[in-house]
Amino acid sequence: MSDENPIIVALDYPNAKQANEFIQRIQGSSCKLKVGLELFIAEGPAFVEQLVVQGHQVFLDLKLHDIPNTVASACRSASSLGVWMMTLHALGGEAMLRAAREEISNSVNAPKLVAVTVLTSMDENELKGVGIDSSAKDMVMKLAEVAMNANIDGMVCSVHEVAAIRKKWGELPLVVTPGIRLQNDRSHDQSRIASPKQAHDLGSSYIVVGRPITQAMNPVEAMNQYLDSWSSSA
Ligand code: C5P
Numbered sequence: 001m002s003d004e005n006p007i008i009v010a011l012d013y014p015n016a017k018q019a020n021e022f023i024q025r026i027q028g029s030s031c032k033l034k035v036g037l038e039l040f041i042a043e044g045p046a047f048v049e050q051l052v053v054q055g056h057q058v059f060l061d062l063k064l065h066d067i068p069n070t071v072a073s074a075c076r077s078a079s080s081l082g083v084w085m086m087t088l089h090a091l092g093g094e095a096m097l098r099a100a101r102e103e104i105s106n107s108v109n110a111p112k113l114v115a116v117t118v119l120t121s122m123d124e125n126e127l128k129g130v131g132i133d134s135s136a137k138d139m140v141m142k143l144a145e146v147a148m149n150a151n152i153d154g155m156v157c158s159v160h161e162v163a164a165i166r167k168k169w170g171e172l173p174l175v176v177t178p179g180i181r182l183q184n185d186r187s188h189d190q191s192r193i194a195s196p197k198q199a200h201d202l203g204s205s206y207i208v209v210g211r212p213i214t215q216a217m218n219p220v221e222a223m224n225q226y227l228d229s230w231s232s233s234a
Contacts, residue, residue, distance in 0.1 A: 005030040006200070006230055007223060008059050008176070010210030012036060016043045016050075023056075026219050032084060034059040034208060048081050057084035059176075059208075063116050065089035068099035075100040079107040085176075087156060090115035090143035097150035114154045114176055115147035117161070120192060137161060141168070148173065159194035159202055166203040178208035182229060185212045196230035 009031050013019040019039060033056050035048055040062060051058050060083040064071045071088060078086050088100055097115060104110040117140040118127070124136060132139060140161045147155050154174025157165065162175050181193040188211055199207050209226055216222035 005032070005227070006196075006204070006206050007031040007213075007226055008034050008206050008208045009213050009223070010034045010036065010061075010178075010208055011039055012210050012214065013039055014042055015039075016047045019043075019047070022214055022219065023051075023054075026213075026223065029220065029223060031223060032057040032059050032206070034061050034210075036061040037063075045077075045081055048083060052082040058082075059084060060086040060111070063087050063089050064100075065092045066096070068092075068096045071096050072099040072103035075104050075111070075113070076107070079104045079110050082109060083111045085112040085114060085153075085174075087114055087116050088152070090117055090147045090152075090155065094146050094150045097147060097152050101151045112153040112174060114156055114174060115143065115152050116156045117143040117147075118157075120158055120179060137164070141165075144169075144173070154205065156208075158192050159199045159204060160192055162199070162202040162204055174205045175203060176206045176208060177204040178210075180207045180209050180226070181212060182225060196226050197232055200230045 011019045011033050033051055035058055048058055048060060060078055064074055071092060088097060090097065100113060118136050122136065127136060127139065140157050141164060144155050144165055148169055154176065156176045158179055159177045162177060165173060165175055177199050179193050180196055180199055181187055182195060187193050196207055213219050213222045
C-alpha cells in the first residue's frame with residue numbers, strides 16, 4: 001500500500017482568515033486541501049497560490065463546465081497556479097475534456113484532471129427532470145467512460161460506484177470519493193456515506209472529508225482516526 005496520505009480536507013470556509021486558522025491547527029499534516037467555489041470566489045487565485053507556496057497540495061474543485069476552448073484556457077490558468085488536482089464536469093462532453101487534457105499536457109507539474117460524474121444531490125427524479133432517463137449508476141458509468149476516452153486521470157463519484165469503476169477500468173483511473181464518515185460521526189447532509197475502510201477496500205484512491213475534521217475539537221486527532229480506519233484495511 002502507498003504511504004501517501006489519502007485524505008483531501010474540504011476547506012469549506014467563507015474566507016481565508018477562517019481557512020488559515022484551520023490550516024494552522026493541522027500544521028505538519030500531509031493531507032491535501034480542497035478549495036471549492038465558496039472560498040475561491042471569496043479569495044481568488046491569490047489564496048490558492050499562497051497554499052501552494054506554503055507547500056500544500058491543492059485540489060481546486062471548481063467543477064468546470066463550458067465550451068472546450070474556455071475550459072482548456074481555465075485549466076491552463078489553474079496549471080500555472082501550481083494546483084495538484086482539479087475538477088471538470090464530465091457532462092461537458094468528450095471534446096471539452098480532451099481540450100483540457102491537451103491544453104495542459106506540456107505544462108510542467110500539470111494538475112491531475114478528475115471528472116465529476118453525477119452530483120450526489122441528483123437523484124433519479126432530478127435526473128428525469130433534466131431529461132435523463134438512465135439510473136444514476138448507469139449515468140456515472142457512462143460519464144466515467146467519456147472521461148476515460150478523453151484521457152482524463154480519473155473521476156469523482158460516491159463510494160458506491162467505485163467497485164464497478166475498478167471492475168471496468170482496473171487500477172488505471174484515480175477515484176476520488178466524498179461522503180466519508182466514521183461510524184460514530186454525524187452524517188450532516190450526506191445521505192450515501194461510507195467509512196474510510198470501505199472506501200479503501202472498494203478501491204478509492206483519495207477520500208474527501210470536510211466537517212468531521214474541520215469542525216472537530218482536535219482536527220489532527222480526527223484526521224488520525226480517519227487514517228487508522230483507511231489503513232486498517234491493509
Ligand atoms: O463536510 P463533508 O465531509 O460532508 O464535505 C464534503 C465535501 O465534499 C464538500 O466540500 C462537498 O462539496 C464535497 N462533495 C460532496 N459530494 C459530492 C461531491 C463533492 O460532498 N458528490
